[in-house]
Amino acid sequence: MEIILSPSPNFDDRKHAVDMLVLHYTGMVTGQAAFDQLRNPEAKVSSHYLLWEDGRVDQMVAEDRRAWHAGVSSWQGDEDLNSRSIGIEIVNGGHDFPQADGTLPPYPAAQIDALIELCHPILAAHDIPQTRIVGHSDIAPLRKQDPGEHFPWVRLARAGIGIWPDTEGADVSGNGLSPGDSSANVRRMQEHLLRIGYGIDLTGTYDERTEAVVRAFQRRWLPERVNGSADTRTLRRIDAIHTLYTAD
Incomplete structure (x- = not known):
């Protein structure tokens, strides 16, 4: 795939080896707005890659550098996830910019095809366990919703990117658990x-x-x-x- 180099000034040195992949949606009104934000030195945000709706890919930060995409976050006991991860921003308005009917904007097939093609060499180049392929909402659940419930995790898992369960899990008795319960x-x-x-x-x-x-x-x-x-x-x-x- 063709990757366009579009450097962002928003990066620094890693403190850890790469062992995570974090997927985001841009959550902005257009891809161009996200592109400009990720390269704005005053914004102090960036990602390694920006993936457009038609499958175009911009690389904004080299993989051996620490992009600023995860923010305050944690996973499996680790923090400073920017130092440990590759971040991919996927152009999608998400919850902030839904469609006219209120539904979340879909991820086009060409975009997900390109994402799969982009992820495979990243996973081949770095020691990233399947359990450390995450969404932004996984690592910052109080702050973030992306890449959203409309993101096709099942399709990625079928392509070898992440895991999807074959079963519902063990039977559970009772009516479940609710906020406010203590037990x-x-x-x-x-x-x-x-x-x-x-x-x-x-x-x-x-x-x-x-x-x-x-x-x-x-x-x-x-x-x-x-x-x-x-x-x-x-x-x-x-x-x-x-x-x-x-x-x-």
Whole structure:
């Protein structure tokens, strides 16, 4: 694929080896607005790549440099994720710029084809486990929603980029868990989410942070029900991903 060099001044030196891939949507009214923002020295944001709707790719920061895309975030106990990751911004208005009917703007097939083609050499060049291919909302659940519940994670997983479960997970009794609950079952859910990678406190209470993390989990793994409440299907899916992510 052809990659256009469009350097951004917004980068510095890495402190860690690359072991993560972080996917974003731009969340701006146009791709050009995002392109300009990512190269604006006053904005202090950047990414390694910008992927347009028609599949064009701009490289803005070299992969051996630290782009400024993740912000305050964590995954699997690690912080300073900018130092550990390759960041790809995908042109899409997302939640801030939905379509006229209120639905989220789709990711065109040509764009996702190009994303898959771009990701394969990145994964080949760096030691990035499948469990460390994430969306921005995974690593910053209180702040971010991208790349959104409309992002085709299943298609990427079928192309060898990330994981998708084959099963719903173990059966769960009862009616699930809800914000405000306090119990051993809430703590067990928090433990599973923590071991998957989410930044969550083991309080045993379904607090505001737990609700945000559950919503981020659903946005990634159960996009048809992004509500922050852990019904039985959500709990089964948490169990399935926990099993996949902690397998030897």
